[in-house]
Amino acid sequence: MPAAVENSVLRYMAIIRAARDFGLSQEDIESVAGTFDATRVRCPELADALADLILDRAQTSVEGLTF
Numbered sequence: 001m002p003a004a005v006e007n008s009v010l011r012y013m014a015i016i017r018a019a020r021d022f023g024l025s026q027e028d029i030e031s032v033a034g035t036f037d038a039t040r041v042r043c044p045e046l047a048d049a050l051a052d053l054i055l056d057r058a059q060t061s062v063e064g065l066t067f
Contacts, residue, residue: 011043019050028053 019029032049036042 008043015043015047022054
């Protein structure tokens with residue numbers, strides 16, 4: 001297996017784990033990751049899409065707070 005493929009797999013796994021660590025559910029992750037073509041390695045785009053979802057959820061949570 002070429003090193004680029006191995007690195008891409010590890011990056012993909014790290015992105016998914018980070019998304020979980022930031023509180024996304026498996027369903028949320030699958031709904032975002034499922035939109036990416038599995039034949040093309042697009043780790044930066046996947047990371048950006050998941051980060052956007054995390055930020056959107058955080059913003060929604062903050063907006064729902066009352067002081």
